[in-house]
Amino acid sequence: LSSDVLRIQQGSLYPALHRLERRGLIKAHWGTSENNRRAKYYELSKTGRQQLEVETDAWAKLTAAVAQVLGTA
Amino acid sequence: LDVLSDLIFRFRSLFRRSAVENELDDELQFHLEQQVEKHVRSGLTREEAMRQTRLEFGGLGHVKEDCRESRGITFFETTARDIRYALRQLLRTPAFTVTVLLTLALGIGANAAIFTLVNAVLLRKLPVTDPTSLVRLGDNNDCCVGSGNRQDGDFAMFSTDTYEQLKKNVPEFEELSAMQAGFWGRPVIARRDGTEARARSVAAEFVSGNYFRTFGLQPRAGRLLMDADDAQGAPVTAVMSYEAWQHNYAGDASVVGSTFWVNTKPVTIVGIAPEGFYGDRLSVTPAEFYLPIESMPVLANSPYVHDPEQDWLYIVGRIKPGVAIAPLQEKVTVLLRQALATDETFSTEQGKTLLAKVHVVLTPGGAGIQAMQEWYGSKLHLLMGIAGLVLLIACANVANLLLVRGMGRRAEISMRAALGAMRGRIIRQLLKASAWRSVPRAKV
Numbered sequence: 001l002s003s004d005v006l007r008i009q010q011g012s013l014y015p016a017l018h019r020l021e022r023r024g025l026i027k028a029h030w031g032t033s034e035n036n037r038r039a040k041y042y043e044l045s046k047t048g049r050q051q052l053e054v055e056t057d058a059w060a061k062l063t064a065a066v067a068q069v070l071g072t073a
Numbered sequence: 074l075d076v077l078s079d080l081i082f083r084f085r086s087l088f089r090r091s092a093v094e095n096e097l098d099d100e101l102q103f104h105l106e107q108q109v110e111k112h113v114r115s116g117l118t119r120e121e122a123m124r125q126t127r128l129e130f131g132g133l134g135h136v137k138e139d140c141r142e143s144r145g146i147t148f149f150e151t152t153a154r155d156i157r158y159a160l161r162q163l164l165r166t167p168a169f170t171v172t173v174l175l176t177l178a179l180g181i182g183a184n185a186a187i188f189t190l191v192n193a194v195l196l197r198k199l200p201v202t203d204p205t206s207l208v209r210l211g212d213n214n215d216c217c218v219g220s221g222n223r224q225d226g227d228f229a230m231f232s233t234d235t236y237e238q239l240k241k242n243v244p245e246f247e248e249l250s251a252m253q254a255g256f257w258g259r260p261v262i263a264r265r266d267g268t269e270a271r272a273r274s275v276a277a278e279f280v281s282g283n284y285f286r287t288f289g290l291q292p293r294a295g296r297l298l299m300d301a302d303d304a305q306g307a308p309v310t311a312v313m314s315y316e317a318w319q320h321n322y323a324g325d326a327s328v329v330g331s332t333f334w335v336n337t338k339p340v341t342i343v344g345i346a347p348e349g350f351y352g353d354r355l356s357v358t359p360a361e362f363y364l365p366i367e368s369m370p371v372l373a374n375s376p377y378v379h380d381p382e383q384d385w386l387y388i389v390g391r392i393k394p395g396v397a398i399a400p401l402q403e404k405v406t407v408l409l410r411q412a413l414a415t416d417e418t419f420s421t422e423q424g425k426t427l428l429a430k431v432h433v434v435l436t437p438g439g440a441g442i443q444a445m446q447e448w449y450g451s452k453l454h455l456l457m458g459i460a461g462l463v464l465l466i467a468c469a470n471v472a473n474l475l476l477v478r479g480m481g482r483r484a485e486i487s488m489r490a491a492l493g494a495m496r497g498r499i500i501r502q503l504l505k506a507s508a509w510r511s512v513p514r515a516k517v
Contacts, residue, residue, distance in 0.1 A: 009131035010108070014101065015139035022145055024078040030096075033103070040100045 017042055025051050079145075086144040097140055105130065151498070152505070159506035169478065173471050180467030187460040191453050200349040202289025203391075204439030208246075208398070210239075210388040210405060212434040216255045226430030228409060230254050231388055233366065234381035235412045236281070239388065242408055245401050249390035250287035251366065253279040257358050261372065265322075266332040266339070275317070277335070278352060278360035279369045285312070285346070287391050288353070293318070295329035295344025302343070303365035309340045309372065310365065315348045317361035335362065336372045353389060382416050389438040398435050406432045475507070 020026045025048035033039040044052065086093050105126055112122035130136070141147060163170045201207070211229025231239070236251045243249065253259075256278040264272035282303030290297060293315050302310045313328065322328045333340050340362075351359040366386075369378045377383035392401065410431050413419050419428040486499060 010104070010129050011101075011131035011133070011136035012139075014097075014104075014136055015143045018140050019143040022079055022082045022143065033107075037103055037106070038099060039103050040096070 020048070024048070083144065083146050087146045087149060090150075093144070097137060101133065101136065151501070155502045155505040156509060158502060159509040162506055163509065166478075169474065173474060176467045176470050177464075180464035183460045183463050184457075187453075187457050191457055200347070201439075205437070206247075206391050206394070207288070207438035208390055208392050208401075209436045209438035210390070210433050212436045215384075216258075224427070224430075226427055226432055228384075228431060228433050229387065230384040231386050231409075232381050232384050233378055233386065235384075235409060236386050236388060238412050239405065239408055243390075243401070243405060245392055245396045245404070246390040247393050248283050248287035249388060250284045251281040251386040251388050252284060252353055253366075253369075254385055254387045256360055257356055259373065260358075261335050261362065262337075263362065264334045265328075266334060272334070275361040276356075276358040277311075277362035277364055279364050279366050279373075281366055284363065287389060288350075289391075290347050290350060293345040293347050294326065295342070297344050297346065298363060298365055303367050305367050307365070307367065309335075309338060309368040310343045311335070311340045311368075312344050312346050312363040313342050314346050314352070314359060314361050314363070315350065316359065318345045321361075333362075335364070336374075338372050340364070340368070340372070353387075381412075382418060402433065402435045405435070409433055 017026065017028075021028050021042070024045060026042050027045045027048075028040055028042050030038060031041050108126040108129065109119070109122045112125050113119055117125060127133075141150075209229075210231070211227070213227055213229045215230050231251070233251075236249075240246075240249045257276055260274045261277040262272045263275050263277070264270060280298065282298050282300035285292075285297035286299075292312075295312075297312055298310065301307060311333070318324055318328060328342055329344055331342055333342060346363065364372065366378065369375050377385055392398075410428055413428060413431060416424075418424050419431075489499060490496070
């Protein structure tokens with residue numbers, strides 16, 4: 001997804017998912033995968049979506065600001 | 074809503090632990106299998122695919138632990154685990170546990186016993202209505218008629234005459250009552266009329282007619298003394314203490330109204346004092362009978378009751394709400410000097426200088442006449458201090474024992490540290506072990 005620029009071990013995904021689930025930002029449910037295995041599906045909840053927008057916004061502002069600083073430097 | 078989902082999540086993690094664990098296993102397993110399949114499809118051997126997957130995924134145990142931590146209940150879980158561990162440790166070394174428990178039980182037991190005593194003697198108030206508004210005139214425990222005057226003029230004992238004058242002239246007191254200062258030194262002989270029982274020597278206290286009213290007490294049976302009882306020539310009446318009534322007459326209701334022979338004179342028992350009232354002061358021999366002051370010349374043949382020069386009464390009063398103590402103390406002192414001025418003792422040259430020094434200090438009367446409290450107070454405090462030291466020594470002993478045991482556990486602990494136990498975790502575990510040791514202790 002990040003074209004291999006960010007290398008994070010795949011296992012780190014799960015603690016993060018569980019934390020998000022606890023905070024109610026994502027919802028999880030158990031379903032069946034295409035090869036008929038029990039699998040856990042995650043989706044953004046309503047508050048999660050809002051939070052995502054807020055954070056994305058903040059991130060955009062921050063990176064823009066940093067870029068501006070670096071650009072003018 | 075967020076808080077709620079958070080709570081539900083945590084509760085589920087806490088109380089349905091195995092289900093949550095299984096789900097975690099399933100979830101991670103699924104991920105790993107998917108990855109392996111992917112690698113196999115891209116041409117790796119199954120073995121190589123599994124290796125690659127594990128590499129990409131990171132340590133499985135580590136991930137699981139992180140997931141558990143993200144549930145937000147690690148604290149409870151580790152606590153529960155540490156507690157179980159600590160209990161196992163204690164059970165494994167019963168001799169040590171028992172020694173520690175006994176040592177501390179001894180120390181704490183001694184302290185508790187002493188404190189109970191101190192509490193009973195020093196801290197308890199009289200079982201009376203609104204003890205805070207009770208004020209005693211005087212701050213020393215001079216006792217007994219004929220003991221002479223103190224050179225510093227600090228008065229706590231008064232003559233009947235002075236009492237009457239103060240009662241009349243200090244309206245700041247709602248009630249002002251007087252009681253015999255040294256009743257325990259002058260027992261009476263009492264016998265119930267119409268019985269074969271032997272006459273007994275018992276403590277009796279002569280009190281003013283408003284004595285019980287001042288303390289705001291209600292009779293257990295019959296009635297308490299009234300002003301009319303405390304009048305010259307009135308038929309002699311008495312109130313019996315609840316304790317005496319229970320012990321000697323088994324709470325017999327017919328005691329009220331019956332006649333007793335007190336020092337060979339007939340006395341009618343008009344009522345029983347309330348339960349728990351052991352008199353106005355702590356005493357080894359609490360009064361069994363409360364008799365009116367005016368009956369004293371008749372019963373005890375005491376000439377000093379109406380002698381204005383003889384001080385023999387303590388005075389306790391109930392002040393009206395809002396009365397300030399300091400001006401009241403001034404006023405009482407002035408009145409006392411006036412009352413004493415006519416005395417022969419204070420008419421001499423020497424007496425006059427003493428009269429100038431005469432004063433009364435008002436003290437809280439809610440705990441009664443504090444004579445015994447003060448006599449035993451310092452000794453009891455010393456005792457309490459000693460008991461405290463015993464506890465301290467007990468603690469030091471236990472600390473030593475723990476230290477010795479800690480040395481023995483060094484190998485174990487360094488082993489655990491080497492195996493990757495976190496420092497904080499080990500310390501927490503040890504702390505919890507000692508915390509657990511204190512639980513049965515606290516019960517003791």
